Amino acid sequence: MKVLITGATGGIGRALIKVFYRNGWEILAVGRNQNMLTELKEKYKEKLNIYSLDIEVEKNIDELFKSLEGQHIKLLINGAGIGELGYFEDISYGVEKRMIDINIIALIKFTKYFYGKTEGIINISSTAGFQYGGPLMTGYYATKSFINSFTFGLMGEGGKTRMMLLCPGPTLTNFKGVNKELKGLAKFYTTTPEEVAEKCYSDYLKGKRISIPGKINKILYFFNKMMPIMFQLKVIKKIQEKKTKK
Template sequence: MPWSRKPWSRQLPEGGWAAQSVLITGASGGIGQALVDELAGAGARLLITGRRREALDALAARHPGRVTVMAADLTRAEERRRMVEQALEAGCTMLINAAGVNRVGLFESSSDDEIEALITLNLTSTLQLTRALLPRLLAAEHGWVINLGSTFGTIGYPGQAGYCATKFALRGFTQALRRELADTRVHVLHVAPRATRTGMNAPEIEAMNQALGNAMDAPQRVAGLVRRAIEAGREETQLGGPERLFARLNALLPGVVDRALRRQLPTIRRFITKPRGDTP
């Protein structure tokens, strides 16, 4: 129920992670798997979901008694309903939206199906799951929504138009929901990793980042930083010092960033442009 003011600290309450029951989506992905290891290792009880059952089972085997597995497709309404039911049974009061997909390439080569898949998983299904679980979070003594965004939710980047669209929208959703729930006991956080070494990256993307001098984090490092952001109750967290500076510059002087990225365009196009005749 709504409260006239937040009667709780922005940090984790007494009992820490051992008192938390957490639903993590996208747990079979690179950052998702690292988050499971990080939070289960800290003592949390986890309900983990994702499409790859084998990866989920391997995580559960590493953390016996702490991890419950539910293989599910977040984009399917019936499977989201089952997620919510199982989250209620498990007493989850923290939702970490880590599910996501990316497609790197020139926007003109994107198909309708690719654009729809990006928006459906990265944005629509995430919002629908959050809304469905919100009554439980509002009723809890302490409720949490943590959305994993991206540097590309702050900086529009060539070759990432569709992905940027979803991550900009997720950041706006997080900010709006936080303000909408400002007089409740639900705390809403946004954590934006920079480039991360995961299986979602094609080899040419890692090669492009190396050529451009873009730093890439290991998923384990990202998971540790996400955990610390939650523990500190930081509502907005951008990972990476240069990325924080670039995001501020983009907000204040976007023309400067336009010119800097224009100089990178030949290198970006060299790695992401498909030869004519290839299917996107």
Template sequence: MTELALITGASSGIGRAFAERLAADGYDLIVVARRRERLDALAAQLPTNVEVATADLATDEGIDAAAGLCAARPLTMLVNNAGVAHYMPLAQLPAAKARELVSVKVLAPTLLTRAALPGMLERGHGTVLNVAGMIAFGGPAAAMPGSGRAVYTNTLAGAVAMTQTLNTELAGTGVGAHVVCPGIVATEFHEVQGMDLSALPRMAPADVVTAALAGIRLGEVVSAPGVEDYGLLERVFAADIAAFGGQGPALASRYKTA
């Protein structure tokens, strides 16, 4: 059976790297992004069958169009990669940009996954692969000068939690969920915001893809391409479970005396 993957945000960066790698591995593709000319150029150079679909995942119409493809096609992999950052302190973030960020990074992956899962479950085979970032774990970190990313961090942390919970829901079905969390990647992602990060060490998009696919084979629900000691993440997850299990119905004593 031919493997079929749908990739959002496929016109550049990590999404393009996913398309190139999966096509090299024999996948047929559905590539989704806003820029048709880039998708057409990408499709022309890939060795497998590639369907091009333009959709703006910041809009209800774009999400519905992409979700329709997820529901109608026999996907074996869904790569929710499309992204937008809008780094800005929350008090200064225009409502339209906040809405765009949540639509692209939360609503679109949720509805595309919802559309793809019934077919995957019926066939007993498939993977939902979400692209987040290590900022998902950076909530307690001190603010960086000139940056404001409360909403962006929220979307990435939500992607990690949703993926972990979804993978548990899917246990024993032959369908899995996975999220990859890179650090700074050498793409145009920051450049479109006028941020020059060229002086900083950055990971190649192809390495992010390699980590994500290897992480799936290793059984990792959350992969971290730049973290050498995976035990760091395992301890984070163990602490999460311990805190969740450590709750009770009585008010904690520290709140009685504060």
């Protein structure tokens, strides 16, 4: 059983590798960070193959697909993603575009190639994807909203490949905008990458469509639907503003 994971060098990706390895899977790990990829190879040996590429560049992905020809991959996890924190007017067009190229275009490209070939595809979105918008992380929230809609659309089409949406809330990784000093409510809804990976794996085995790690995040997901738009945007703005002042 082979799983291909993009974002394998990141906090959530590495935790996913641990869980899949423990359950007897072979892993194809995609990332850019060569040191981290080498570390992963040394740790998991013949059970893991590394693919070092920048997925912002489409031709790199095409070359990867060529090199994978003939391999039977059972599961794809689209995990690579970047975020940017700040007011829209302070973030350059280039950064907004990079977010779209990595979070959306690369995800579509991988899905296009593997859809119909693999048993499943897990798209890593975020609880952010369920919000009306995300002031001070406007572009990032919008990309996650796209991933939700795109994944639900494919679920609705009901093709051969089973789609699952993984929506972590704030998780303790190096991801931009993650607050590592947990104060107040954040202590209750912030998860570890290990919790996210365990939940992702068990929900996939159960055939779930949406996986939301952390009990509070799940409650907030339901509560969210009842919140007036402007109230929700104000709360998010307050949370993000605090992060920019660090």
